[in-house]
Amino acid sequence: MTCSKIFSGDLPELTNEIIKYFINDNKTLHSLILVNRLCCRLAIPLLWENPFSAGNNGFINIYLNNLNENDKTKLNDYGINKNLFPSNTLFKYPSFIKRLNLWNIIASILKWITTVRILSVRESGEQSAIYSIQNTNLSSPSHPEHGPLILIYESIFKIFIENEAILNIFEVSIFSNDDCYYFNIAFKLILQNQIFINNIKNLDLTIYTTFSNVTMIIPYLKSINSISSLNYHFSDYNDLSKSLLPQIINSQQNLKKIVFSSCHNPLNQLLFESLKNFNCSNTLKTIIFYKINFSNIFIFNEVFKQLNALESIHIIECGSLNSFIHQIINIVKPFKLKSLFIKEILQIELLKLLLQKSGNYIENIGFGSLISNISKQQSLELILRYCVKINFFDIIGFDNQNIYLVFNLIENIGHNLNYLSFDYINKSIGTETSSIILQSLGQILPSKLEYLNLTLMIKYANDFEIFLKNSQNTFINRLCIKNEMLESDDILPYIKEYIMKKRRVRHLAVKDLSHKSNDLFNLKDEFKLYNIEVQYYYILSIRLHYYNYFIKEMY
Numbered sequence: 299m300t301c302s303k304i305f306s307g308d309l310p311e312l313t314n315e316i317i318k319y320f321i322n323d324n325k326t327l328h329s330l331i332l333v334n335r336l337c338c339r340l341a342i343p344l345l346w347e348n349p350f351s352a353g354n355n356g357f358i359n360i361y362l363n364n365l366n367e368n369d370k371t372k373l374n375d376y377g378i379n380k381n382l383f384p385s386n387t388l389f390k391y392p393s394f395i396k397r398l399n400l401w402n403i404i405a406s407i408l409k410w411i412t413t414v415r416i417l418s419v420r421e422s423g424e425q426s427a428i429y430s431i432q433n434t435n436l437s438s439p440s441h442p443e444h445g446p447l448i449l450i451y452e453s454i455f456k457i458f459i460e461n462e463a464i465l466n467i468f469e470v471s472i473f474s475n476d477d478c479y480y481f482n483i484a485f486k487l488i489l490q491n492q493i494f495i496n497n498i499k500n501l502d503l504t505i506y507t508t509f510s511n512v513t514m515i516i517p518y519l520k521s522i523n524s525i526s527s528l529n530y531h532f533s534d535y536n537d538l539s540k541s542l543l544p545q546i547i548n549s550q551q552n553l554k555k556i557v558f559s560s561c562h563n564p565l566n567q568l569l570f571e572s573l574k575n576f577n578c579s580n581t582l583k584t585i586i587f588y589k590i591n592f593s594n595i596f597i598f599n600e601v602f603k604q605l606n607a608l609e610s611i612h613i614i615e616c617g618s619l620n621s622f623i624h625q626i627i628n629i630v631k632p633f634k635l636k637s638l639f640i641k642e643i644l645q646i647e648l649l650k651l652l653l654q655k656s657g658n659y660i661e662n663i664g665f666g667s668l669i670s671n672i673s674k675q676q677s678l679e680l681i682l683r684y685c686v687k688i689n690f691f692d693i694i695g696f697d698n699q700n701i702y703l704v705f706n707l708i709e710n711i712g713h714n715l716n717y718l719s720f721d722y723i724n725k726s727i728g729t730e731t732s733s734i735i736l737q738s739l740g741q742i743l744p745s746k747l748e749y750l751n752l753t754l755m756i757k758y759a760n761d762f763e764i765f766l767k768n769s770q771n772t773f774i775n776r777l778c779i780k781n782e783m784l785e786s787d788d789i790l791p792y793i794k795e796y797i798m799k800k801r802r803v804r805h806l807a808v809k810d811l812s813h814k815s816n817d818l819f820n821l822k823d824e825f826k827l828y829n830i831e832v833q834y835y836y837i838l839s840i841r842l843h844y845y846n847y848f849i850k851e852m853y
Contacts, residue, residue: 314340321347346394348467350402358410359383360391362450364457369449376446378414392461399469399502400480407450451480455487459494468495468522469502470515478514485518492521500527503543520549531559544572551577555584564594571597579604586612586637593618598625602633610659612637615666623648627655634659639692641666646676657684664692664719671697678703682710690717698731705738712744717840719751722782728755729783736761740768751778751839759787766796777803778839781810793818798828805831807838 317340320326330341349357362373363383370380472478488494501522528550530543547553547569556573558565565587573582582605592598602608611634613619619642626633627648635656653660663681665674674696681688682703688711693704708715720735722728732754743750756762777797781789789810797803806825808818818825822832840847 313337317341317344320344342389342391343394346389346391348397349395350399350406351397357391358406358450358454360387361454361457363387364392364461365453369453372449373446376449378411378446382414390461392457393463395458395463396465397467397469398465399471400477400484401469401471403451403454404447404480407447407454411446411450448483452483452487455484459487459491463494464497465495466497467500467502468498469504470519471504471506472515473504473506481515481518485515485521489518489521495522496524498522498524500529501525502529502531504531506531506533516545519546523549523551525550526552527555527557528553529557529559531557533560533563544569547572547578548575552581553578554581555586556582557586557588558590559586559588560590564591567595567597570595570601573601574604579606581607583607583609584612585610586614587616588614589616591617592622595622596625598622599629602626602629603631608634610634610636612662614639615641617642620645620648623652627651632656632659636660637662637690639664639666640677643670643673644677646673646680649677650680653680653684657681658687660685661687661714662690662717663688664690664694666694671695671700675700675703678707682707686711687714689714691715692719692721694721696731698734701731701734705742708739709742712742715744716747717749718743718747719749719753719840721751721753722755729757732756733758733761736765740765740770740772743769743772745772747772747774749776749778749840750774751780753778753780753782755783755786756781756789757783757786759789759792762789763792763796766792770796770800770802772802774803776805776838776840777807778835779808779810780835780839781808781812783812786810786812798825798830801828801830803830805833805838807833807835809835 313336317327317330317337320330320341321344324345327341327345330337331345332338346357359382362370363386365373365383370383374380470481472481501519503519528547532543547556558570572578573585585608613622613635614637616622619640623644633656635652636659638652638660639662663685665677678700688707691707691711696704708718720739722731735752735754736756779789779793789808793808797806806818810817817835818832819834825832
């Protein structure tokens, strides 16, 4: 009865709150559009918050319906028929935009132009011209046919501004002078009406260029002063990371989260020192370091002492971690380290001091494949002693002795454990260790897991069956299985018997290298009958891209 009232429109406020939960579920949102007028009115804005994701382009013609007749005629001169645009629309679609990625906008427009031109050529019968259209690089400003891309690109930003759209998330990637060129075009239009950027909370910057034009974007970025989350992915070869980005940080009044991300490049001291400014000292709550090299920073102690509002620090696969630990273990105030994913060998005494200081805060922890089994054994013993709140545990390359310490740890933290990932690394012992894991793990899992990943060498199907039987009382929201064994028994019958029919999993991904047909995505319709969503392994697996997972979780 209550559900009927909700979707009949009797409880619009409650309906609105429920539909918001489907913001990333386009399939459900499209279905809701057909329920009734209320659901349609509430679902449409969510569908149009980020239409440029993944280079989509089917919506471009709807946006271009807002062009004036003069601009439509210009497009017609470029071979784009203005009759493609709808004569009218039901909603003010451009006003719903909340998230923009400049690269995705360019990709979407290029794809749309190419599609339209190919359709036009096919209608005219000029098949030989299709190859030329597909291989034309319109994105280069120097290309003679660059005109339609620029016209549509400028027009879309004008349409957003004219329709009083307000951005929440802005993503900028600079890899060349061409990227700076497009960025500058957008911002010259945006600054004519800054309402469009006055509510940007999340700014995502990827700066990987040595070109001089990169400095031109700084004044524009400084005009965005509402940022609460800054994600900065950089190389160490540009002036932006050395002296100019601190200007952006210092211009913010309410910066709550910052991400420093690189490919093991050194973090510039001036950049990190900018966190000592008055605003950051009293607002910054979260810092994430991803693949940063700490070798050139000697002021960690000084900076962290001044960050009064800091609630969590996350260190993911960073270099020169021994140097980092040396500096922070002497900080008098609590050091709230929430995530520690180690990819290099640490001095065990330093790790002990770190866990003594921060073990009560650590929730996410993992060890990379480069760490020796002796170091892992010593590290596990320390984790057992000092870490009691582990939520995410990532296990790579343990031998037969260390695996029992892992089991002991899982039993001790079972009430907190929510994400668990196993990945063998040594093929010479992979089959034996995998067998031990499958025969023992199911008995010690908690009653519910959000995520379980098993990347193992599953040679014998009966080992896998033992695991499934022993874990029958555990519900797993996201289960990922990857069998690295090139010749093995078929595990598909057991997946159907113990997972599909018993409905013990909500999202499932299986990749079996020994049985090509057992990439379950090919059987997704069969599993859907049991309310199980099958996805590709490399999409569902968190461990393969857990940096993005943590960013998403804390946005």
